Amino acid sequence: MPEAEDADRGRLVATAFRLLGTTADAEDAVQEAFVRWFRMERAERDAVRNVDAWFTTVVGRICLDVLGSARARREQYVGEWLPEPRPGDGVVATGSARASDPAEQASVGDQVTTALMVVLEALTPAERVAFVLHDLFGLSFVEIAEVVGRSPQACRKLASDARRDLRERKVRDAEPAEHERVVTAFLVAAGSGRLDDLVAVLDPSVTLVTDGGGRAGMARRPVRGAERVARFLLGIVQKAERQGREVLPSIELVDGRAAIVLREDGDDPFVITLHVVREVVQDVWIQANPAKLRAWTATGG
Known part of the structure; x- marks a missing residue:
């Protein structure tokens, strides 16, 4: 029988964070997905062929629902709302930011920056989900269609519209x-x-x-x-x-x-x-x- 432990919880939290912008919301979304898993009948769990894919789909749907209500909640927020910053491993002693190992240092330029996280807030919930799941986490548009409830072609357009918006907002940071x-x-x-x-x-x-x-x-x-x-x-x-x-x-x-x-x-x-x-x-x-x-x-x- 498929087990919940087969799901990559760290990847799920990372996905949810890119969609929601705070660690607390991301962890809540992933926890809700695990709750739904354990509420399923044994026969339903046995029917799941790919546990990690199931969790990714469910977390994506939960995040989509949260994003739909987030804007209304943020109207009550005191002042401006910014996504949560996340620390890296490199702490600078003399004015030079360094990753903890060469492999990490080489990948720093490919990480999701604060600039991108800020601009993601301007996308519609469906655009954000399509862009994040496809461009950042490599899901196919067929898989994304399961999350947003639209056709793969519609999901492809959502991601394309998101990319165009990011280009127009000049999100690209310096090297x-x-x-x-x-x-x-x-x-x-x-x-x-x-x-x-x-x-x-x-x-x-x-x-x-x-x-x-x-x-x-x-x-x-x-x-x-x-x-x-x-x-x-x-x-x-x-x-x-x-x-x-x-x-x-x-x-x-x-x-x-x-x-x-x-x-x-x-x-x-x-x-x-x-x-x-x-x-x-x-x-x-x-x-x-x-x-x-x-x-x-x-x-x-």
């Missing part, structure tokens, strides 16, 4: 090495405390979005323009200094790219991820919601 150089320059400029230095590494039309989940000091709406963004960022550091709290920044791997983790005495850390295009910062995303930073706070941040 990892260039990205890291700009992140390092950004951190140095911010640490200088000089407005002009920070403005110099920002695109004139840069946009900053913070997800504080109600946390004090975070912007409830996007901040636009290089000077405004620079003033906001410098204000974070200056406020901490006025309150006598030490600010400890580090460059770490987040979603496969170099990012800044900012730790302050007596407060939860927050993560600053950057979208780098043509050697300047085009977008700044600050994740400060403690509920989405448990990967850092659970280990003492």
Whole structure:
């Protein structure tokens, strides 16, 4: 008889995370799939030829339902909503983000970046499911049709529309090495405390979005323009200094790219991820919601 242990739980959680944007929601979706498995009659489970495929289909359907209601829930969210950042294994001591082994380092550029995760939020639920399952996890459109309840041809079009949307939104980030150089320059400029230095590494039309989940000091709406963004960022550091709290920044791997983790005495850390295009910062995303930073706070941040 097929067993639930035949399913690749790690892959299922990774799939659900790319669809839903938070670890908690992803784990809930996978857990619900296991609950449905164990509620099935033995004869129904015996009829399943490929357990992993069954779980992938069920998790996809659950995520599709969650995505359908997520937008309504997020209308009640305090401030802007950003996907949860995920830490990598490489922590930087001297301003160089390094993976823990050569094989991982070689694959960093192929990982799903924060920039892609942010843009995925703009897709329709069906587009997101079709794109993620096909382009990121290699499912066929016949398999995806089982998830979204449409024909394989319709699923192919959904994925194509999603790709076009991603291209139009210019989601592609710089290569990892260039990205890291700009992140390092950004951190140095911010640490200088000089407005002009920070403005110099920002695109004139840069946009900053913070997800504080109600946390004090975070912007409830996007901040636009290089000077405004620079003033906001410098204000974070200056406020901490006025309150006598030490600010400890580090460059770490987040979603496969170099990012800044900012730790302050007596407060939860927050993560600053950057979208780098043509050697300047085009977008700044600050994740400060403690509920989405448990990967850092659970280990003492």
